[in-house]
Amino acid sequence: MSSNEAETEDAGSIVLWNDAHPGPDMISTRTLGFWLYMLTDAMLFASIFTAYAILWHNNAGGPGAEQVVHLVPAFVETALVFASVFAFGIAMAALKRGRQGSVVRWIGVAFLLGAGFLGMEIHEFAALAQQGIVPERSGFLSSYYTLVLTHGLHMLFGLLWMAVMVAQVLRQGFTEGVVYRLLNLRIFWHFQALIWVFIFTFVYLQGKL
C-alpha cells in the first residue's frame, strides 16, 4: 500500500511536530456526535416498530387497529408536525443571517405548533383510555400506545429543548455552544418528523386499509 510509504525522505525538511495544526472545529465535531446519537435513536425506534409489526394483529378479541386509529386527526397532527419543522427551518435561515429576534420568534412558532401536535395526541389517547381501550387490554394496544407515545415523549423533549434554546439565545447570543445546540436541535426535530411519517404510514394508514 502506498500509504505505508513516507512522502519525504529528506530528514532535514521533515516536520515531526506540527505546531500549526488547528485541531477539529467544535461545531462540526459536536454535530457529528449528534448524528451518531440519532443513529442510536433510530435503532431504538426500529426495535419498537418491530414489536408493533409483530403484535399489531394480536388484539386478543379486543379492538383492532381499525377501531382505534382515526385518520382525520392524524392528518391534522401530520400537518402540525410538518409546519413546526418548517418554522424551525426558517429559524435556522435566520440563524445564518445572525438575526437573534427572528430566530427566537420562529422557534416560538415551531414550539407552539409542536405543542399543538402534542395536545392533540394527548387528547386522542385520553379519549381512548376513557372508552376502556387501554394498553393492558392486548398486545396490539400495548405496542400501539408504546410506539406512538415514545414518539410523543421525543416531541415533548424537543419542546423542552426549544425552551432552553430560546433562553440561551436571549442570554448568550450566538456563541459556538449555542449554535451547535441549535443545529443539533434541528437534526433532532427533523428526525422526529421523519419518525412521524413512518408512524402515520404504518400505524394510521395501514390500520385503516
Added chain:
Amino acid sequence: MLVHLQGPWSPLIGRLSLHQIPYHNPIILGAFAFAVAIGLALFAGVTYTRSWRYLWREWLPSVDHKKIGVMYILVGLVMMFRGFIDAVMIRTQQLMAVGPKSAGHLEALHGYIPPFHFDQIYSSHGTIMLIFAVTPILVGLMNIVVPLQIGARDMAYPYLNALGLWLTTAGAALVMLSLYLGDFSHDGWIGLTPLTELPYSPGVGVDYWLWAIQIGSVGTTLGAINIIATIIKMRAPGMKWLRMPVFTWCAMATNLIVISAFPVLAGALFLLALDRYLGTHFYTAALGGNVMLYTDLFWVWGHPEVYFLVLPAFGIMSEVIPTFSRKPLFGYTTMVLAALGISGVSWSVWMHHFFVMGAGPDVIAFFSMSSMAVGIFTGVKVFNWAFTMYRGRLRFDTPMLWAIGALSFLFIGGLTGMMLAMPAIDYQVHNSVFLIAHFHSWLMTISFAALGGISYWFPKVFGFKLDEASGKRVVWFWIAGAIIVFTPMYILGFMGMTRRLDYVSHSSWYPLLVAEQVGIGLFCVAAYYQFKQLYVSIRDRHSNRAEADAWGSTRTLEWMTHSPVPFYNFAVIPQIHARDEWAWRKERGLTRLVPDRFQDIHLPKNTYVPAVLGAVAFMFGFAMVWRIWWLAACALLALIGVVVWRSFHKDTGYVITAAEVERMERAYLEPEPDAIGEEAPVGEPAAGVVASTRMPSRQSVGG
C-alpha cells in the same frame, strides 16, 4: 395503569422492608463481611496515605481520558473478581450436589446452595462478566489508547466520556447492591421470557437486572459515540485512514456495533419494563404477547455484543504480536477489512442462538451460513498473526504470552463455534454445557487479550512495568486452569449435561466434575498471583521505571510520548508520515521527543457534574427497582435539570501556556538529580490506585 403487586408496598418506601436484607443467609453475610473488610482497608489505606483530597480533586471530577480509562478498568477488575467468586460457587455446588445420596447443607437439599439462590448466582455471573467486567475493561483500554494512537490531546467529548464512566459504575453498583438488599434475577443473564414477567418473577430481582443493564448500557453507548467521533475528527495531521493502527480500527469497528446494537437492547428491556410495571402484553404468554419477540430482540443485540467484546481483543493482539515479534503486522489491509467484516456480519447471525425455535429450513440455512462466514474473517486474522510471528525475533514477555494464549483459545472456541453453526449439531447440544464451554473459550480469548493489553499499556499510563515473574505465573495458571475446566465441560456437554443445573442426577459424571473443580482451583492460584503482581509491582515501582518506548520494539504513536503520559498527551501534535509512525522514526533516527517550539494547550476543566449524574442515575435505578415513585420522579427531574443547568455553562476549558508546557516537558527530559527515585509530589499510590508520578496534574476544577 400500574400493575397490582403481590406483597406489601407503601408510598414512602415502596417495596422496601427489613425482610429484604438476607441476614439469615450465612453465605451472603460472609460476602458482606468480606466487602466491609475490603472497604475498611481501602478507607484506612487512603486515609493513611492522605489521599482523600487527591482522589476527590484529581480523579472523581476528572475528564482526562487516561484517568477515566483507569477507573473503567478498576471497575471492571472489581466486578470480574465478584463474577469469579460466583463461578467458584457454581462449580462447588455442582461438585457437591451429584446423585441422590449427596448431602445437603444450609437449607439446600443437595450441595449448599438452594435452587433459587443458585439461579441468582449463574444469572449474576453472566450479567457481571459480560456487561460489568469485560466491557468496562475493554472500554477503558480503548479510552486510554485510542486518543494516544491517533495523536489527540483528549477524546472528542471529554465530559461525555466521564458521564459514560459514571453511568457504567452506577449500573455495576446496582448489581452489587442486589446482593445485600433483595434478590438478583434468577432468570439467566439473558432474561428468559415469560419467566421474567411479573407473575413468574414477582420479586425485585428482574428489576435489578433490568435497570442495571439499562443504565450501564446508556453509558456504553455514550462512550461508543465518543470514540467514533474521536477517531473521525481528532486524528493527527497526516494520519490517513489506512495509516491508523489496527487497534484503533478495531475500536472503530467495535463501537459501530455498539451504536447500532445497544439501542435494540434498550428497546427490548424498555418493553419488558412496561410489561412488569404497567401490565402491557409484549412478551406475555396470553392476551396477544409474543415470547419469541423478546428472544429475537435480545439476540439482535446479544450476538453483536459478543463481537463488540472480541474485536478490541483482536485489536490488542494485533498490537502486542508485532511488538514482541519485532516485525510489522502482516497483512494490515486485510486485518482492517476483516475487523469491519466481522462487525458487518455480526448483524446477520443472531438467530443461531435459537435454531431450536424451528424457523424453517430456509431461515435456518441462512443464519447457519452467515454464522460460518464469521470464521472466514477470523481465519484471516489468525493467519495474519501467525505470519507476523513467522521468522520474527520473538520475545516472550507477559503481554506476548497472553496474546499467544488468546490465540490458542481462539482456535478451540472458533472450531467449536463452527460445529455449533451447523443446525444438525446445534439441535443435539443446544443448552448443554458444550455450548457453555464454547463461549467460555471465546471469553477466555477475550480475557487473555484484555489482561495482555493491561500489562502491555500499563507502563505507558503509570510509568513502570508490572512484575514479570508473578505476571507469567498468572498466565500459566490461568491457561492451565482454563484447559482443565473446559475440556471436561466439552465432554460433559456431549454426554448430555444441560446448563444451569443446581443438582446433577448422573453420578457417573462425578469424575469430570472433580476435574473441573481442580481447574477452578488453578484459577484461584492465578487470582492470588494477580494480587501479588499488583503488590510487588507497586512496591518495586522505582526499579521498574519504563522509558517512553517501554518495550523497546513498539511501533505506534502512543509510545512516542513520555511514560507516564503527561495529562496533555503530546506537547505538540505529531505530524504523521507512515503507518507505524514511531517505527518509521526509529528507523531514521528521528526519536527526539523535543519539538522546536512549544505552544499553548487548550484543555477541558475538571467537573463534578458527571459523577453527580451517575449518582442520580443510581438513585433512579434504585427507586425504580423498589417502586418508590416519588424518588424516581425526583431523580428523573434532577437528571434533566442538571443537564439543562450545565448547558448554560460557557467556561468549560482552560489554557496551559507554552512556557508552562516547556517547563513540564523539561522536567520529563532532564529530571533533577534528587527527583529520581523520589516520591511523587502530588499523589501517593493509594490503595491500588497509583498516581501518574512526578507530573502536576490539571489543577482547575470547574462547575
